[in-house]
Amino acid sequence: MKEIEPVERHPHEEYLRMDRIPHIWCPTCGLGTILNAFITALKRSDIPRQDIAIVSGIGCTGRTAGYVLMDSFHSTHGRALPYATGLKLANPRLKVVVISGDGDLVAIGGNHLIHAARRNMDLAVICANNFNYAMTGGQFGPTTPETARTTTAPYGSYEHPFNVPFLVDSCGATYVARWTALHVRHLTTCFGEMLNHKGFSFTEVISPCPTVYARRNRLGSGLDLLQFYRENSVIRNNIDTRECDIRFQAQMIVGKFVQKEKPTYLDMMNTYLAEAVGKKFVPYVGPMDPAKE
Amino acid sequence: MSSKPPAVLTGPHYWDGDYACAEGAIAAGCRFFAGYPITPSTEVAERIAERFPLVGGTFIQMEDELASMAAILGAAWGGARTMTVTSGPGFSLMQENIGLGVMTETPCVVVNVQRGGPSTGLPTLTGQQDMMQARWGSHGDYEIIALSPSSPQECFDLTITSFNLSERFRLPVLLMMDECVGHMTEKVVVPKPESIKVLPRRWYRGPRDKYRPYQPDADLVPPMVRAGDDYRFHITGLTHDQRGYPVINAACQNLCVSRLVDKIRNNADHITLLDEQDTAGADVVVVSYGISYRVATKAIADARKKGIRVGSLRLVTVWPFPEKRIRELASKVRCLVMPEINLGQMFREMQRATVGTGCRTLLVPHCGGWVHNPNDILAAIVEGTK
Amino acid sequence: MKYWRKPLDADRCKSPHGEIHIIHDRCKGCGFCITYCPRKVLEFSKDFNRKGYHPPTVVKPEACVNCGLCETICPEFAIWSTKVEECAVEQ
Numbered sequence: 001m002k003e004i005e006p007v008e009r010h011p012h013e014e015y016l017r018m019d020r021i022p023h024i025w026c027p028t029c030g031l032g033t034i035l036n037a038f039i040t041a042l043k044r045s046d047i048p049r050q051d052i053a054i055v056s057g058i059g060c061t062g063r064t065a066g067y068v069l070m071d072s073f074h075s076t077h078g079r080a081l082p083y084a085t086g087l088k089l090a091n092p093r094l095k096v097v098v099i100s101g102d103g104d105l106v107a108i109g110g111n112h113l114i115h116a117a118r119r120n121m122d123l124a125v126i127c128a129n130n131f132n133y134a135m136t137g138g139q140f141g142p143t144t145p146e147t148a149r150t151t152t153a154p155y156g157s158y159e160h161p162f163n164v165p166f167l168v169d170s171c172g173a174t175y176v177a178r179w180t181a182l183h184v185r186h187l188t189t190c191f192g193e194m195l196n197h198k199g200f201s202f203t204e205v206i207s208p209c210p211t212v213y214a215r216r217n218r219l220g221s222g223l224d225l226l227q228f229y230r231e232n233s234v235i236r237n238n239i240d241t242r243e244c245d246i247r248f249q250a251q252m253i254v255g256k257f258v259q260k261e262k263p264t265y266l267d268m269m270n271t272y273l274a275e276a277v278g279k280k281f282v283p284y285v286g287p288m289d290p291a292k293e
Numbered sequence: 294m295s296s297k298p299p300a301v302l303t304g305p306h307y308w309d310g311d312y313a314c315a316e317g318a319i320a321a322g323c324r325f326f327a328g329y330p331i332t333p334s335t336e337v338a339e340r341i342a343e344r345f346p347l348v349g350g351t352f353i354q355m356e357d358e359l360a361s362m363a364a365i366l367g368a369a370w371g372g373a374r375t376m377t378v379t380s381g382p383g384f385s386l387m388q389e390n391i392g393l394g395v396m397t398e399t400p401c402v403v404v405n406v407q408r409g410g411p412s413t414g415l416p417t418l419t420g421q422q423d424m425m426q427a428r429w430g431s432h433g434d435y436e437i438i439a440l441s442p443s444s445p446q447e448c449f450d451l452t453i454t455s456f457n458l459s460e461r462f463r464l465p466v467l468l469m470m471d472e473c474v475g476h477m478t479e480k481v482v483v484p485k486p487e488s489i490k491v492l493p494r495r496w497y498r499g500p501r502d503k504y505r506p507y508q509p510d511a512d513l514v515p516p517m518v519r520a521g522d523d524y525r526f527h528i529t530g531l532t533h534d535q536r537g538y539p540v541i542n543a544a545c546q547n548l549c550v551s552r553l554v555d556k557i558r559n560n561a562d563h564i565t566l567l568d569e570q571d572t573a574g575a576d577v578v579v580v581s582y583g584i585s586y587r588v589a590t591k592a593i594a595d596a597r598k599k600g601i602r603v604g605s606l607r608l609v610t611v612w613p614f615p616e617k618r619i620r621e622l623a624s625k626v627r628c629l630v631m632p633e634i635n636l637g638q639m640f641r642e643m644q645r646a647t648v649g650t651g652c653r654t655l656l657v658p659h660c661g662g663w664v665h666n667p668n669d670i671l672a673a674i675v676e677g678t679k
Numbered sequence: 680m681k682y683w684r685k686p687l688d689a690d691r692c693k694s695p696h697g698e699i700h701i702i703h704d705r706c707k708g709c710g711f712c713i714t715y716c717p718r719k720v721l722e723f724s725k726d727f728n729r730k731g732y733h734p735p736t737v738v739k740p741e742a743c744v745n746c747g748l749c750e751t752i753c754p755e756f757a758i759w760s761t762k763v764e765e766c767a768v769e770q
Contacts, residue, residue, distance in 0.1 A: 008702070011759055022755065086366065091372055290522070
C-alpha cells in the first residue's frame with residue numbers, strides 16, 4: 001500500500017529508501033527499532049555515508065539491507081559474513097556492517113561467524129536474535145531456548161542453544177555486547193562504538209517476534225516482550241561471557257562484555273607480509289577506479 | 294631502482310596448467326583471490342598466495358568454498374577483479390553463490406580443475422564430469438559461460454579471456470580445466486603486457502541520480518558501479534526490477550530472468566570460440582574439448598593415415614553450446630564423434646543439436662581417472678565412416 | 680520535579696522542551712512510544728488511521744522534554760520530536 005505523502009519528514013528519512021517504506025516487519029516487531037537505532041548511531045558518527053556498506057543475509061533481519069539508502073547487499077542465507085569480508089578486503093576504506101538474524105549468522109552462517117571473529121576481520125555485526133526463523137514461519141534455530149515451541153519443534157525445543165556472546169568471544173571477537181530492542185539508548189551508543197571499532201565487533205540484539213515466536217509460545221505482543229525484557233534484563237558490563245546463557249523466559253544478562261584492541265586481519269596481513277616479503281612487498285593496490293579507466 | 298617482480302612475466306616458461314592459470318589471472322589484472330584448497334586446483338591458490346604480495350593483490354584462504362564464492366562476489370562489488378579455484382566437490386558447494394553471482398550480475402571467474410567424481414572420487418586424477426553441472430549446477434533458469442583449455446598455454450590465455458567475458462557480460466565465468474591440463478607441464482609463452490588485451494569493467498558514466506543498477510545497455514548488459522562511490526545502490530538475489538529492489542511477482546520474474554538468459558543467448562556469437570581444423574569436406578568430425586582434444590589429435594592423425602577424411606572441432610567455449618556450428622557441420626558430414634572423460638554430457642548437447650539432420654553421433658565415453666586410449670577414438674572414427 | 684531543597688538557581692533553570700510530530704498513517708499501533716515515554720506524553724488515540732490502528736496522540740504536550748526516545752524506539756519511523764523553546768522547570 002503506497003502511503004500518502006506526509007507533509008513532514010521523519011529525520012531519518014534521508015537514510016531510508018522511502019519508496020520501500022512501510023517495511024514488511026510486523027507491528028511490534030523489534031527490527032524497525034534496531035534499524036532506527038542504527039540510523040541514529042550512523043548520523044552521530046563522523047563516517048561519511050558513502051564509506052558505509054551494509055550486507056545482510058536472508059530472513060526478516062536480512063531485509064534490513066533493502067531499507068537503508070546506502071550501498072547495500074542482500075546476499076544468500078548465511079553468507080553475509082564472507083560476502084562482507086570480500087567487500088572489505090577489496091576496498092579497505094569501507095566500513096562494512098553486517099545486519100542479519102540469529103539463524104542466518106549462527107546456524108547456516110556459523111562457520112563463517114567463527115572464522116570472521118577469529119580473523120578479527122574489521123566488520124561490525126549486528127545479530128538480531130528473535131530466537132527463531134521468523135520469515136519462514138517460526139522454525140527453531142541454534143538460539144532457540146529449551147522448551148520453546150516452534151513449528152519444527154512443536155512439542156518444545158530440546159536442543160541446547162548457543163550462548164552467542166560466549167561463542168564469538170571465544171573465537172576472538174574484540175567487541176561483544178548484548179542488548180535488547182528496548183535498550184535503544186544503549187543500542188545507539190553501542191552501534192556508534194561498533195562503527196568506530198577496528199576489528200570484529202558483534203552485538204546480539206534480543207528482539208521481539210510477535211507474529212511467530214511470541215504467538216506460538218503465548219508471550220503476548222512485542223510490547224509484552226519488551227516489558228519482559230525490561231523486568232528481566234540485567235546489565236552486567238564486562239562480565240565473563242560464559243555467564244550469558246539464555247533460558248526460556250528467564251532473566252538475561254545484557255551489557256557490553258568485551259571491548260579490546262587487537263590487530264585486525266588487514267593489520268596482520270600487511271605488517272606481516274611487509275616484514276616477511278621485505279623490499280619486494282607491494283601492498284594491495286586497491287579496487288579498480290572508474291575515474292582512472 | 295625498483296626490483297619488484299613484474300605482474301606480467303613476459304617470456305617463455307615451463308609451467309603446469311595451474312601455474313599458468315594463476316599467472317593468467319595476474320596478467321588480467323586480478324588482484325583479489327579467495328579460495329579453499331582442493332586437489333588438483335591447490336597449486337593455483339599456492340601460486341597466487343606467493344605472487345600476490347609481490348604484485349599488490351590480496352589473497353585470503355577462506356574457511357570453505359561457500360565462503361570463497363561469497364567473498365569473491367563481495368570483492369567484485371568492492372571494485373576488484375576476482376577469482377576463485379576449486380574442483381568437483383568444492384564446485385558443488387559453490388553453486389548457490391554462483392547463482393547469486395548470475396542473478397546480481399557480478400563479474401568474477403570460477404576455475405574448476407575437474408577430477409574424477411562423483412563425491413570425493415579421484416582427487417588426483419582427471420575427469421571431465423562437471424560439464425553439465427557447469428551449465429545447470431545452480432538452481433533456477435540461467436545461462437552461463439564456460440571455457441575449456443587444452444594446454445597450459447591455454448590455461449594462461451583462457452583465464453584472461455574468462456575475465457574479459459565476465460566483465461563484458463557481467464556474470465561469473467567458469468573455466469573448466471581438468472587435472473590433466475592442470476598438472477601438465479608445457480611451454481607457456483607470456484606476451485608483453487601491452488599485447489595482452491584486458492577489457493576494462495563497464496563502469497556507469499551517466500548522471501548519479503539516474504543510476505539504476507539493472508538498467509541494461511543495448512546489448513542487455515547493465516553498466517556497473519562499485520561500493521563507496523555514493524551511488525547508494527541495493528543488490529539482492531531476490532527477483533528484482535531495474536532499481537535492484539525485490540519485486541515478488543511473475544511479471545518481474547519474466548523481465549528479470551528473461552534478460553539474464555537473453556543476455557547470453559543473444560550474444561552467443563560474440564562469446565563462442567571454436568578451433569576448427571579440416572572440417573571442410575570431411576566425412577567424420579571429432580568434436581572434443583579439454584584434454585580429450587589432445588588425445589583425439591593422435592586418433593585423427595591415425596585415421597588420416599587410413600585414408601579417412603576426418604576433421605576436428607574443438608570447443609574452446611563449451612557453454613553456451615555452439616549449436617549453430619554443430620548443426621551446420623551435421624548437415625554436411627556423416628558422423629560426429631565426441632570423446633569425453635565422462636559417460637556422456639556434452640554429447641547430449643551435440644545430439645540435441647543434430648536432431649533432424651540425419652547425422653550420426655557417436656560417444657567415446659570414459660569413466661575418468663585417465664585419458665582415453667587413442668585407439669578407442671580411432672575405432673569410433675572408423676565406425677563413423679560406415 | 681521534586682527537589683529535597685530548592686536549588687539556588689531554580690528560577691533560572693530551564694527544562695528542554697519538545698514538540699511531537701506524528702505521521703499517523705505510518706503507525707502500526709505497537710505502543711512502544713506510549714509505554715516508554717518517560718513523561719507520559721502520549722496515549723493511544725481513539726481515532727483509527729488508514730491501516731486500522733490507533734496511532735498515539737499527545738495528551739500532555741507541555742511535559743515533553745525532547746528526549747527523543749519515541750523517535751528512536753519507533754519501529755515505523757512515524758514519530759519524532761523537535762526542539763522548541765525551553766520552558767521553566769516545573770516546581
